[in-house]
Amino acid sequence: MSPTKPIKYSTISILSLAHMLNDMYSNYLPQMLPFLVAATALTTTRAAILVSVFTISSSFIQPLFGYFLDRQGKRWLVHVGTLWMAIMLSLTGLVHNYLLLVVLAGLAGLGTAAFHPQASTMITVVSGDRKAVFLSTFVAFGNIGFALSPLLLVPLFQTYGLHATIYTVIPGIFVALLLFFFAPKNDVLGGNAPTLLEVLHSLRSARSELLTITGIIAIRSLAYTGLLTILPLYFQAQKLSSIASSHLVFIMLFSGAIGGVIGGLISDxxxxxxxxxxxxxxxxxxxxxxxxxxxxxxxxxxxxxxxxLLSSFSVTVVAAQEAIPNNKSLAAGLSMGFAGGIGGLMVIIIGRIGDLYGLSSAISILFFLPLVAGIIALFMKSRPSAKAGRLSARC
Incomplete structure (x- = not known):
């Protein structure tokens, strides 16, 4: 057995567990929306704005964190980011002013923006030639966290009200401590820090491929974030109970987690x-x-x-990192962050469509979007599979 294997798997395990908690928080606000709508008569547009502000702040800043981390490799951002997001979200049920709620959502998004580029880069660096598989495992844990959100939060809010948000800071404290003591050290990244000129050269040389990948992720993100936002409201309008609605969202997201792992295996x-x-x-x-x-x-x-829908989630991140292999954190920030932020911003339009033409129309549009993303993916650059690369390396 290779002596590096225990380090590899312990790194993947710790970061995957943290990702599960991090993404459980990332799906926090959509679970609050039906309760906020019932308590404050919030419009679909305003509800979509709230989720979009979190998505935008958690996404557009990620490339900046990614560039910073490619140069510095700041390990502490993974646990500080997780704790920051947990604190901000735990306060959302205590405020009654919509603008303050929007501010808290935006501040919370910065926490996940700090976590994702560093954590995903750590995963890919220790994954050898199985990047898509191990990153898919990391992403799958995140998707499981997404899936657990409705199962855990909806009964909590239904039983104890929105003031119960203050207790949801506890898991964040636990995982932040876990990351503080057990996350890999900065030297896991290794290599030389790229200069700004080198980064710009990488982006220019791969701009066509990156634009295609970014477009795919942005449209898929719009469909995904839109569904997380609109589906609970749609189920509520269809007279489904909050618990039944949470079960359906869980089924979609948990299946997505499984699909992500299978997608990673197939793509490799x-x-x-x-x-x-x-x-x-x-x-x-x-x-x-x-x-x-x-x-x-x-x-x-x-x-x-x-x-x-989610089987390509981690695969598109790896595709971006393969396009600019010397700037992995920046690639993760662009693919998981910036492109996802564009999709999150457009959710406001979907919310407005829901107000004007009904939630059924908004849902139908969201269901059509993956087909558009798939057509754009036809223009991606074809690269040899990881399996083909392993075989050629042995020859």
């Missing part, structure tokens, strides 16, 4: 582009199948749609 064996194109194009008919069916069949369609 058959290439990034085929996986991204096929999974996104397949998502749209599966989502429409959910919308136009009933009972168990409808739930099966929703699970398959969630798995298909």
């Amino acid at each position: 064996n058959y290439g990034r582009k085929p996986l991204i194109v096929s999974s996104l194009i397949l998502s749209t008919p599966l989502f429409y199948g959910f919308l136009h069916s009933h009972g168990t069949l409808s739930i099966v369609f929703l699970a398959l749609a969630g798995a298909s």
Whole structure:
């Protein structure tokens, strides 16, 4: 057994657990929305703005953190970022002013913006030639955290009210301490820090490929964030109970976590582009199948749609890192952050459509978007699969 393996797997385990908690917080505000709407008569547009502000602040700042981390490798950002987000979100149920709520959402987003580029770069550096598989595992834990949010938070808010948000800081404190003592040291990144000129040269040389990947992620992010925002409101309008609604969202997100791992395995064996194109194009008919069916069949369609939509999540991050391999944190920031922020910003438009034309119209648009992203993915650069690279290296 290689002596590096215990370090590799312990790093992946610690960071994946932290990612699960981090993304549970990232799906915090959508679970509050039905309760906020009931308590304050919040419009769909204002609800979408609240989620978008968190998404934007957590996303657009990520490339800046990514560039900073490529140069500095600041380990402390993973635990400070997690604790910061936990504190900000735990205060949201205690305020009654909408503008203050928006400010807290924006401040909370900075925490996850600090966490993701550093943590994802640590994962890819220790993953050898299995980057997509291990990053998919890391992402899968994040998606499990997303999936657990409705199961844990909806019963909490329903039983104790929105003031119970103050108690949700406790898991954040626990994981921040775990990261403080056990996260890998700065030297896990290694290598020389890139200069600004080197970064600009990397971006220019890969601009066409990065623009394509960014477009794919932005549209997929709009569909994903939009569904997280609109689906609970749609289920509420369909007279589903909060608990039943949370179960359906859990099914979609948990299936997405499983799909992410499977997608990583497939992309390592058959290439990034085929996986991204096929999974996104397949998502749209599966989502429409959910919308136009009933009972168990409808739930099966929703699970398959969630798995298909999120199976390319980590694969697009790895594709961006392969496009600019000397700037992995910046690539993670661009793909997980900036592109996702563009999608988050556009959710406000979807919310407005929901107010003007009904939530069913907004949902139908969101279901159509993965097909658009899949068509754009046809223009991605084709690269040899990781499996092909391993085989050629042995020859």
